[in-house]
Amino acid sequence: MKIHKYDTVIVGAGGAGMRAAIESTKRSRTAVLTKLYPTRSHTGAAQGGMAAALANVEEDNWEWHTFDTVKGGDYLVDQDAAEILAKEAIDAVLDLEKMGLPFNRTPDGTIDQRRFGGHSRNHGEAPVRRSCYAADRTGHMILQTLYQNCVKEGVEFFNEFYVLDQLLVEEDGVKKSAGVVAYELATGEIHVFQAKSVIYASGGTGKFFKVTSNAHTLTGDGQAACYRRGLPLEDMEFFQFHPTGIWRMGILLTEGARGEGGILRNKDGERFMEKYAPVMKDLASRDVVSRSIYTEIREGRGCGPAGDHVYLDLTHLPPEQLDAKLPDITEFARTYLGIEPYTDPIPIQPTAHYAMGGIPTNVEGEVLADNTTVVPGLYAAGEVACVSVHGANRLGTNSLLDINVFGKRSGIAAAKYAQENDYVELPENPAQQVVDLVEHLRNSTGKERVADLRLELQETMDACVMVFRTEQTIKTAVEKIAELRERYKNVSVQDKGKRFNTDLLEAIELGNLLDLAEVMAVSALARKESRGGHYREDYPNRDDVNFMRHTMAYREVGADGSDSVRLDYKPVVTTRYQPMERKY
Amino acid sequence: MATPTLSKTDKMEEAAAASPYITVTFRIRRFNPEISDEAQWQDFQIEIDPKERVLDGLHKIKWDLDGTLTFRRSCAHGICGSDAMRINGKNRLACKTLIKDINPEKPITVEAIKGLTVMKDLVVDMEPFFQAYRDVMPFLVTKGNEPTRERLQSAEDRERFDDTTKCILCAACTSSCPVFWNDGQYFGPAAIVNAHRFIFDSRDEAGEQRLEILNDKDGVWRCRTTFNCTDACPRGIEVTKAIQEVKRALITRRFCPLRGRRYEGPAPECVFRGGALARSGEHAPSVIADRRRSPLHAGRAGRARRRMGGGTRPGFAVERSSA
Numbered sequence: 001m002k003i004h005k006y007d008t009v010i011v012g013a014g015g016a017g018m019r020a021a022i023e024s025t026k027r028s029r030t031a032v033l034t035k036l037y038p039t040r041s042h043t044g045a046a047q048g049g050m051a052a053a054l055a056n057v058e059e060d061n062w063e064w065h066t067f068d069t070v071k072g073g074d075y076l077v078d079q080d081a082a083e084i085l086a087k088e089a090i091d092a093v094l095d096l097e098k099m100g101l102p103f104n105r106t107p108d109g110t111i112d113q114r115r116f117g118g119h120s121r122n123h124g125e126a127p128v129r130r131s132c133y134a135a136d137r138t139g140h141m142i143l144q145t146l147y148q149n150c151v152k153e154g155v156e157f158f159n160e161f162y163v164l165d166q167l168l169v170e171e172d173g174v175k176k177s178a179g180v181v182a183y184e185l186a187t188g189e190i191h192v193f194q195a196k197s198v199i200y201a202s203g204g205t206g207k208f209f210k211v212t213s214n215a216h217t218l219t220g221d222g223q224a225a226c227y228r229r230g231l232p233l234e235d236m237e238f239f240q241f242h243p244t245g246i247w248r249m250g251i252l253l254t255e256g257a258r259g260e261g262g263i264l265r266n267k268d269g270e271r272f273m274e275k276y277a278p279v280m281k282d283l284a285s286r287d288v289v290s291r292s293i294y295t296e297i298r299e300g301r302g303c304g305p306a307g308d309h310v311y312l313d314l315t316h317l318p319p320e321q322l323d324a325k326l327p328d329i330t331e332f333a334r335t336y337l338g339i340e341p342y343t344d345p346i347p348i349q350p351t352a353h354y355a356m357g358g359i360p361t362n363v364e365g366e367v368l369a370d371n372t373t374v375v376p377g378l379y380a381a382g383e384v385a386c387v388s389v390h391g392a393n394r395l396g397t398n399s400l401l402d403i404n405v406f407g408k409r410s411g412i413a414a415a416k417y418a419q420e421n422d423y424v425e426l427p428e429n430p431a432q433q434v435v436d437l438v439e440h441l442r443n444s445t446g447k448e449r450v451a452d453l454r455l456e457l458q459e460t461m462d463a464c465v466m467v468f469r470t471e472q473t474i475k476t477a478v479e480k481i482a483e484l485r486e487r488y489k490n491v492s493v494q495d496k497g498k499r500f501n502t503d504l505l506e507a508i509e510l511g512n513l514l515d516l517a518e519v520m521a522v523s524a525l526a527r528k529e530s531r532g533g534h535y536r537e538d539y540p541n542r543d544d545v546n547f548m549r550h551t552m553a554y555r556e557v558g559a560d561g562s563d564s565v566r567l568d569y570k571p572v573v574t575t576r577y578q579p580m581e582r583k584y
Numbered sequence: 585m586a587t588p589t590l591s592k593t594d595k596m597e598e599a600a601a602a603s604p605y606i607t608v609t610f611r612i613r614r615f616n617p618e619i620s621d622e623a624q625w626q627d628f629q630i631e632i633d634p635k636e637r638v639l640d641g642l643h644k645i646k647w648d649l650d651g652t653l654t655f656r657r658s659c660a661h662g663i664c665g666s667d668a669m670r671i672n673g674k675n676r677l678a679c680k681t682l683i684k685d686i687n688p689e690k691p692i693t694v695e696a697i698k699g700l701t702v703m704k705d706l707v708v709d710m711e712p713f714f715q716a717y718r719d720v721m722p723f724l725v726t727k728g729n730e731p732t733r734e735r736l737q738s739a740e741d742r743e744r745f746d747d748t749t750k751c752i753l754c755a756a757c758t759s760s761c762p763v764f765w766n767d768g769q770y771f772g773p774a775a776i777v778n779a780h781r782f783i784f785d786s787r788d789e790a791g792e793q794r795l796e797i798l799n800d801k802d803g804v805w806r807c808r809t810t811f812n813c814t815d816a817c818p819r820g821i822e823v824t825k826a827i828q829e830v831k832r833a834l835i836t837r838r839f840c841p842l843r844g845r846r847y848e849g850p851a852p853e854c855v856f857r858g859g860a861l862a863r864s865g866e867h868a869p870s871v872i873a874d875r876r877r878s879p880l881h882a883g884r885a886g887r888a889r890r891r892m893g894g895g896t897r898p899g900f901a902v903e904r905s906s907a
Contacts, residue, residue, distance in 0.1 A: 148722050
């Protein structure tokens with residue numbers, strides 16, 4: 001075991017982690033721990049753009065953007081946070097441009113902007129051009145630009161270091177962060193990083209679904225590390241299903257395709273979104289479009305022999321426009337489906353895309369231990385966190401914005417905390433839990449296999465807690481997950497070695513997914529209403545009287561060592577917008 | 585309402601409805617220094633839909649047959665750059681290569697990319713590759729006061745370097761280059777592509793410095809124009825063309841029509857501390873020992889040290905806490 005000492009440790013090197021690192025490296029001695037290489041993060045898969053009311057191409061302002069964000073989140077958004085997001089969006093985009101990001105340009109040479117789902121002028125009048133973009137690889141450009149600037153700032157990376165535990169120590173009656181414990185993939189060695197402040201920026205948890213746009217590595221590692229140490233997880237029942245994933249594969253096809261004029265059609269060639277969202281049509285918010293697609297499929301208007309998907313039609317758009325604005329997604333269609341998007345429509349289905357919930361934080365990125373108490377020295381930003389700016393449903397282009405605004409904020413806040421505070425003493429045997437976990441998995445002779453359990457979990461989640469949910473389906477999921485968690489105790493790995501043991505890594509990741517799936521299902525079962533991405537067929541309406549509140553899920557450990565999920569609730573921060581019926 | 589042409593899509597869906605599985609042999613070059621110093625080929629037979637990816641095949645092997653098979657992967661659709669490997673003798677991304685496109689009748693050979701030290705099975709040490717990238721100053725350098733709003737750039741100027749912004753740093757190009765195989769001191773195509781991305785960006789003011797770096801004897805002049813890199817690039821970047829443009833810029837010193845003035849300000853202070861494997865040997869003895877065995881790595885580290893003392897890049901400090 002090795003012990004390292006840094007002022008600030010950042011867990012994750014995607015957009016939020018590297019944006020935080022650029023700030024904290026200037027102000028404190030910072031280490032970035034990532035289980036991949038920095039440019040491998042899934043920020044790079046984001047396509048369509050980053051919202052900011054620059055008003056470069058038409059009238060716009062941040063107040064409209066705030067409203068759209070609150071409405072898009074079905075009023076579960078904390079409005080003070082949404083206002084910060086929309087206001088600071090403008091500087092966040094300009095910061096990236098100054099760092100070198102090659103945005104597409106207007107004829108005047110300013111940053112070009114395009115339409116995106118849920119973004120409107122003057123509180124829902126008509127779609128507005130608010131998304132700043134670089135072709136359909138905006139996330140790739142953000143990731144590369146941030147990495148380039150990390151090189152410029154001399155950010156210190158620990159590549160392929162997998163953080164498995166969050167160290168919390170009680171000092172003067174307050175739970176404080178003391179550091180993290182990581183497993184080095186190359187050597188199998190365990191490292192303790194003592195740090196004054198820790199920022200989680202480790203991304204989402206989409207891999208508990210089968211059809212997902214998420215990378216194989218998005219397994220909720222940061223959420224699980226905090227949750228196991230007794231910290232709450234907020235609004236985990238809210239998961240976004242992106243309307244346009246490649247049929248059966250789930251690979252993302254950007255909403256920018258519809259922003260550029262793409263149309264969703266059923267097997268009769270009908271533009272069905274006109275029925276469900278007369279004003280915004282194909283550019284209604286993602287939860288609305290995904291439900292509309294599944295409604296078409298359920299009512300027998302789906303395409304293909306099994307009627308299990310619909311079409312994204314780009315054939316009416318000029319090939320030059322597709323080449324210039326959507327080169328990557330048209331290539332995906334060619335590569336993975338053998339389809340030419342110039343002439344043929346692309347089969348799509350909703351794909352599990354984004355966790356609105358996560359580790360609760362305030363607007364400075366400080367992690368909350370309950371509804372109000374912060375954990376000194378602990379921060380989170382990006383998809384791993386829940387500020388909450390996305391509420392019950394995130395608007396497209398608001399996640400690339402989120403990582404930049406709250407990545408920067410948490411980087412600054414964490415470095416400031418590190419400057420002003422001392423180290424918290426490490427607990428005795430700080431690595432013990434990780435050593436036990438790794439040794440248990442490596443030495444286990446159980447008969448259960450990781451791949452089997454993971455597949456059963458994914459199939460259960462797809463069947464039971466996807467776009468449509470009922471009491472019955474969620475209960476089925478809860479029971480199945482409990483069974484899988486029990487069987488997980490007998491899981492074993494074939495690779496017993498120390499060097500690059502990805503077999504072991506996948507086993508640990510599965511444990512995280514199982515814990516988080518349980519939190520998600522239990523949270524969803526208790527929310528007897530429909531709001532944003534959480535749609536209950538048995539409770540089809542929003543219920544502001546009983547459920548205008550955030551779910552807070554805690555891990556409870558019983559006297560016999562068994563654990564369960566305890567739910568509590570937190571009020572929503574409302575400033576200027578009173579809940580209204582949500583129409584597009 | 586216009587009904588879109590559905591013929592091709594329909595056909596594809598009909599084909600998908602029939603049972604598609606075929607038996608395929610994967611012939612994989614295995615290496616695990618914990619077990620043996622020798623690498624060896626191992627065959628696996630799997631049932632797979634030919635429309636699936638090579639990566640899906642590797643997952644089937646890892647998940648159903650042999651959990652010790654080791655490779656990197658993440659996004660699985662050609663964006664993250666983790667899974668570059670040599671498939672049937674050509675560098676490709678496993679997640680962008682469909683089984684049907686590489687003749688599944690014969691065994692499909694899969695091995696690690698060449699020119700970088702193999703650490704286990706298909707996993708190589710990427711550190712020398714990233715070091716070459718960091719050596720070309722891969723970041724925007726500007727001088728003077730920052731504007732309040734964005735820097736202006738015409739659509740044409742933006743287009744000038746569009747191709748080289750697509751790079752995902754997968755190393756498929758660099759590890760397909762015969763010059764790089766023979767001499768790891770050569771920067772390699774990927775680093776030059778990333779230098780090109782800034783040299784031809786009208787907003788950047790350090791083009792001269794980057795050109796000086798690439799004018800080095802291990803720089804662009806080592807390129808033999810074999811086009812392996814262009815063929816290997818999974819993003820379709822015209823890599824050889826980018827290298828040629830850098831060579832031409834070195835001769836003419838003309839790379840941006842709007843600018844052409846020399847950057848005279850101080851170079852940004854840049855401290856390279858490197859990744860896990862570049863750090864001191866204290867916590868990764870086995871890996872460091874490998875690096876020492878490899879003349880290739882010794883060469884590159886040597887180059888970095890020479891640079892530091894040699895002063896080819898004034899003010900541009902390269903520090904490595906090597907043992």
